[in-house]
Amino acid sequence: MSARSIARDVTDGTRTARAVTEEALQTIADQDSEIHAFLDLQNESALIRADEIDALIAKGGEAGPLAGVPIALKDNMCQEGEVTSCASKILAGWRPPYDATVVAKLRAAGAVVVGKTNMDEFAMGSSTENSAFGPTRNPHDVTKVPGGSSGGSAAAVAAAMVPLSLGSDTGGSIRQPAALCGVVGVKPTYGLVSRYGLVAFASSLDQIGPFAADVTDAALLLEVIAGHDFMDSTSLNFPVPTLVDRLHDGVEGLKVGLCHELLNGVSDEVNASVRNAAKVLEDAGALISEIAIPELSLGLSAYYLIAPAEASSNLARYDGVRYGVRVDADDVTAMNTATRTAGFGDEVKRRIMLGTYALSAGYYDAYYGQAQRVRTLIISAFAKAYESVDLLLGATTPTTAFPLGDKVGDPMAMYQSDICTIPTNLAGHPAIAVPFNRGTDGLPIGVQLLGPALSEQRLFQAAKVIEDGAPA
Amino acid sequence: MTVVPAPLSEDDVRHVAKLARLSLSDAEVVTFTEQLRSVLDHAADVEALDLDGVLPTAHPLEISNVLRADEIRESLERAEVFAAAPRVADNRFSVPKIVGDAP
Numbered sequence: 001m002s003a004r005s006i007a008r009d010v011t012d013g014t015r016t017a018r019a020v021t022e023e024a025l026q027t028i029a030d031q032d033s034e035i036h037a038f039l040d041l042q043n044e045s046a047l048i049r050a051d052e053i054d055a056l057i058a059k060g061g062e063a064g065p066l067a068g069v070p071i072a073l074k075d076n077m078c079q080e081g082e083v084t085s086c087a088s089k090i091l092a093g094w095r096p097p098y099d100a101t102v103v104a105k106l107r108a109a110g111a112v113v114v115g116k117t118n119m120d121e122f123a124m125g126s127s128t129e130n131s132a133f134g135p136t137r138n139p140h141d142v143t144k145v146p147g148g149s150s151g152g153s154a155a156a157v158a159a160a161m162v163p164l165s166l167g168s169d170t171g172g173s174i175r176q177p178a179a180l181c182g183v184v185g186v187k188p189t190y191g192l193v194s195r196y197g198l199v200a201f202a203s204s205l206d207q208i209g210p211f212a213a214d215v216t217d218a219a220l221l222l223e224v225i226a227g228h229d230f231m232d233s234t235s236l237n238f239p240v241p242t243l244v245d246r247l248h249d250g251v252e253g254l255k256v257g258l259c260h261e262l263l264n265g266v267s268d269e270v271n272a273s274v275r276n277a278a279k280v281l282e283d284a285g286a287l288i289s290e291i292a293i294p295e296l297s298l299g300l301s302a303y304y305l306i307a308p309a310e311a312s313s314n315l316a317r318y319d320g321v322r323y324g325v326r327v328d329a330d331d332v333t334a335m336n337t338a339t340r341t342a343g344f345g346d347e348v349k350r351r352i353m354l355g356t357y358a359l360s361a362g363y364y365d366a367y368y369g370q371a372q373r374v375r376t377l378i379i380s381a382f383a384k385a386y387e388s389v390d391l392l393l394g395a396t397t398p399t400t401a402f403p404l405g406d407k408v409g410d411p412m413a414m415y416q417s418d419i420c421t422i423p424t425n426l427a428g429h430p431a432i433a434v435p436f437n438r439g440t441d442g443l444p445i446g447v448q449l450l451g452p453a454l455s456e457q458r459l460f461q462a463a464k465v466i467e468d469g470a471p472a
Numbered sequence: 473m474t475v476v477p478a479p480l481s482e483d484d485v486r487h488v489a490k491l492a493r494l495s496l497s498d499a500e501v502v503t504f505t506e507q508l509r510s511v512l513d514h515a516a517d518v519e520a521l522d523l524d525g526v527l528p529t530a531h532p533l534e535i536s537n538v539l540r541a542d543e544i545r546e547s548l549e550r551a552e553v554f555a556a557a558p559r560v561a562d563n564r565f566s567v568p569k570i571v572g573d574a575p
Contacts, residue, residue, distance in 0.1 A: 097552035190532045204531045233538040234531075301518040304511055312492060319493070321565050326558035332570050336493045349494055354508055356488040357480070366477050370518050372528030379529060412510045428532025453532075 003069045003163040003217040007110070010068030013057065017050035017068030021112050024070035028114065028161045036136050037146075037156040039075050040083045041115040046070070049112045064110030066224060071106060072156045072165040075116040076123055077208070078197035079103050082113075086199050087131035088121045090343025091324045100197020101229045102166060102208055109224040114162060117152030121345045122315065123173055123201045125149050126417045129408050130347040137404070138181060140443050144401035147177030147417075150211070154181040157211045164221050165211045170202050171303050172396075172421025174209045175433035175448060179396035182435045182444030184218040184463070186210050187421075189453045190428030191236035193222075194229030202310035203234075205303075205425045215434065215463045219243035222456065241456045251284050251465050254458065255389040257291035262394020262420045262448065264297065270395045270445055273436045277447040278393055280469030281462060291389060295381035298374045299423040304415055305358045305371035306426070311348075312355030318343065350411060379427050382452070391462055392450040395420045396433040400443035420448060430456050434463045437471045477519075480509045 009015040025043050032038050053063050073079065076086045078096035080103075085091045099107075106113065120130035128136040128151025136151040138144040139159035146155040150167025154177035157165050167174040169187035178185025186209040193208045200206060210221035226240045258278050263271050282288045320326035320339030327338035344352070358367035385392065397417055407414040424431040431450040439445055447466065451459045485505045489496045496504065550563065559566035 094556060097548050097556065230540040234533060234535070236533070298518055298521075301515040305515055305518065316492075320558060321567055322553075323556040324558070328568075330568060332568050333493070335568050337495050340493050341495045344494070349489075350504060350507060352492045352494065353485065353488045353504060354511060356492045357484065357508070357512075360488065360491070363477055366519055367512075367515065369528060370521065370523060371515075372530060373523040373526040374518050374521065375529040376526050377523070379532070410510075411507050412514055415511070415514075426532075 001163065002214065003066060003212065004220055006069050006163060007065060007067045010053065011057065011063060017053040017112060018047060020068050021046050021050040021070055021114065024114055024162055031159050031161060034137065034142055035139055035155050035159055036134060037117055037152040037159065037161060038072065038115045039085060039087060039118050039133055039152070042082060042113060045082070046112050046114045053110055053112070064108060065220060066106065067110035069111050069164060070114045070162045071111045072115055072117045072153055072162045073103070073113055074119050074150050074153050074165070074167045076119060076168060076199040077102060077166065078199070079113065083116065084199070086122050087119045087133055088343065088345070088348070089132045089325065090318050090339070094324055096197070098197065101194035101231060102225045103197065105225050105227070111164070117150070117156055117165060119152055120149035121348050122199070122311070123149040123168055123170055124311065124347050124351050126172070126176060126414050127407065128152060128177070129404065130345055132345055135404060138401045138443070140182060141401065143403055144443065145180070145404055147180035147397070147401065149173040151177045153211050154178050154183055154185065157181070157183045157213055160213070163213060164217060166208055166225070167211055168198060168206055168208050169425065170205045171307060171425050172418040174211065175396050175421050175431060176417060178211055178433040179446030179448070180401040180444065182446070184212050184215050184435065185433045186218050186222055187424060187431050188222060188226065188456060189236070189430045191234050192226050192238070192430070192454070192456070194227070194232040194235050196229055196231035200314040202307040203314060204310060205307060215460060215467045216244065216247060219247055219460050238454065241454070243457060243460050246457055247460055247464050249461050251281055251286040251462050254286045254391065254462060256281055256286050256288050256462065257385060257389035257392045258288060259296070259392045259394040260290065260292040261294065261296040262392065265419065266395040266398040269439045270397070270399060273445045274393060274395050274447050277436050277466050280466055281393070284465045284469065286462070289389065291385055291392070293381050293385050295377045296423045299378055299426055300415065300419050302371040302374040302378070303418070303422040303426060304354070305367050306375065308351040308355030309358045309368050310355065312352045312359065315348070315352055347411070375426050378423055382423070382427050382429065386452045390451070390458060391455065394448050394450070396446045396448040400439040400441055400445060424450055429453055430459055432459050432463045434466050435470065436466065480505060480512055
């Protein structure tokens with residue numbers, strides 16, 4: 001059942017928030033031993049919250065646009081008093097003393113948080129296999145990965161355990177799992193959604209965004225979480241875009257560029273899906289052209305220098321002093337080292353070391369400095385492309401979901417699965433992954449629409465057309 | 473034109489691990505060196521570009537010096553913050569001794 005139907009039913013009294021919440025918790029109890037989308041469930045507090053919403057509605061109060069809608073949060077979003085581990089041993093059992101802004105906004109909108117979802121440790125990964133607490137499985141085929149890093153949030157929606165969830169996207173961590181799990185995933189414009197209370201990975205790239213079973217629900221959720229927040233100095237002071245009410249405006253006359261670099265190296269069937277999605281847009285009146293943006297092919301290299309560099313700095317805070325786990329030792333340096341060595345998994349260690357190296361004396365210019373200049377090239381190239389087209393269309397992922405264990409021993413192969421999603425983050429732009437069809441293996445294929453900063457309204461309109469025209 | 477650095481060595485990995493406060497076994501040094509080298513090899517396309525005159529981008533938004541209004545607001549309770557710390561003593565975070573005893 002869609003989030004909007006639940007909110008409508010709960011608001012008009014057809015169903016209670018408690019009944020909806022109990023049903024979601026039961027579905028999770030039935031399915032999650034196999035999928036492992038959740039790291040922590042909040043059954044008790046969810047039911048208390050549901051009862052509060054029901055009481056409010058019984059008194060004639062306004063419960064909000066997500067009244068009684070169960071939602072899951074990626075485990076890197078702080079919730080007061082609820083375990084927030086980032087799927088890392090170093091934060092195992094940590095209970096933040098405050099709510100992230102998105103959590104406060106969801107509460108104000110009447111949503112019911114049911115639990116925290118699995119992820120790659122500190123959001124570093126593309127398969128959710130880097131979780132310290134075991135992988136999540138793809139609900140369409142439990143031998144396959146759900147993608148990552150927000151794999152638990154994608155799988156929870158794909159398995160209909162919850163109609164909505166939130167993830168974070170630093171290099172594709174919402175869109176890639178959305179595509180592999182057959183759900184809608186949105187990476188909003190950098191700064192559109194407050195990151196206050198989001199555990200930082202790479203601060204110039206991280207952005208919170210929605211997962212939903214369809215485009216309309218994703219639009220509804222983004223409207224709820226977007227907006228300026230003085231607690232986040234990177235938050236844009238810009239009105240929340242109107243998405244739901246303008247969703248059906250269509251694409252007549254919209255110029256969409258089929259982007260060569262976002263099809264480069266993708267499987268034949270993914271390529272065919274993207275071209276068929278272009279045909280759907282064209283049939284609805286969009287003007288399709290082919291466009292080459294060669295600079296985008298530099299994105300992967302630049303990203304895997306910039307993101308680790310920022311991560312090495314952000315993760316310096318896990319020193320065993322103020323929060324999280326400590327491994328005792330005789331002096332402070334030995335305690336810091338013992339704590340971090342025991343607390344971080346291999347992928348986090350790789351990224352910290354890579355970032356430390358890229359930032360270190362003698363290598364800064366060759367690696368981090370060069371990557372930052374490439375970032376400028378990519379931003380300029382996008383700007384030039386958006387002089388001739390309104391939106392870009394391409395693949396989200398090179399292939400359908402890959403088998404568990406397939407890429408864990410080869411970090412570079414794993415990184416390649418982000419090749420189509422990374423350029424958007426480097427530019428700070430929005431993009432959306434929309435389920436389109438299935439591959440010969442029966443697994444979902446999602447196409448990706450990209451736009452310039454703050455083009456969410458157009459992106460959602462085009463995404464809706466693709467969704468409506470996608471093969472059943 | 474930037475100078476292309478020599479390939480990452482095992483000593484480089486030991487050095488950055490020390491800087492990052494990570495302790496690696498000899499076997500881990502070998503594995504991480506190989507893996508990090510493959511990422512840096514991939515980045516050779518970026519290293520090799522002549523980007524003199526291109527300004528670096530640190531951040532996608534053109535914003536600077538963002539300040540909130542200078543108003544007194546509610547802040548976290550000290551007890552709530554200490555509740556999450558591994559060791560606390562006398563309303564302070566407790567750590568092993570940093571400086572030696574006085575001579």
